[in-house]
Structures are given as structure tokens and as C-alpha cells.
Amino acid sequence: MTGTGAALCRVVRPGKAFIGKQGLSYAPGISAETAGATGLHLQMVTIPPGARAKAHKHEGHETAIYALAGTSCTWWGERLEHHTELRPGEYFYIPAGMPHLPYNPSPTEPCTALIARTDPNEQESVVLLPELDGIHP
DSSP states (O other), X not given: OBOSSSOOBOOOOOOOOEEOTTSOEEEEEESHHHHOOSSOEEXXXXXXXXXXXXXXXXXXXXXXXXXXXXXXXXXXXTTSOEEEEEOTTOEEEXXXXXXXXXXXXXXXXXXXXXXXXXXXXXXXXXXXXXXXXTTOO
């Protein structure tokens, strides 16, 4: 670690992957827990072939996604009425409080992305929206 005072620079090695409330596998990186972050977190997500998350939103927090491998798709909007496809090398922005449902359309290839969010405690802002899960089975 390098720096002075309470805030320190640090290298954070990837943490043990976990399944989030949304039903996807996350590899934690920078967060309140790992680095003392107060306004952001950064982690990797992997969506297995044919898998999808649960419909959800991040109350009060913006999300930025950078696609690394594979193609992912997301239904988004108040009733998941909009659809976006994200390919490697592309960025995707999700405004705070926007309902969304990401999924992997490939039957054979996983997709991996880097996620940054303005919530240093990542899972605390997750609000599941089971009433929207059946819209796009």
C-alpha cells in the first residue's frame, strides 16, 4: 500500500467468486470491503451460456459495463420493453434505478464483462423485481 492518511492506494487481487442476488457469478475487485472505497466498486461478471439474471435494478446507483468476451443482451425499461446487445469492446450505461435483465444468448460461449457501479457495497443497492421476471422467459 502506498499513500498517507486514511486513504491508501492498494493492489487488490480478485476475490473468490460469489453468486449475487441477481443469480450471476461475480468476481469482486474494488469495493468498500476490499479497498475501503467510498463511492464505487469494480468487479467481473460471467454469464454462462444460455443463462440470465433475475430482473432487478440498482436503487440510487449508476452502472457502467465493458464487455470483454462473448455477447450479452439486456432487456431494460420500466417493463423491460427495450433491448440492447453488447459485444466485446463495447460499453453499456445503466442509469440509477433502471430495471434490467441481462442474459447470454449463446448456447455455447460464456460472456464476461467488467462492471463499475457507484455503490461501494455492490449488493446492497440490488432490488429484485420478480414481477418482471416472466415478461421475457
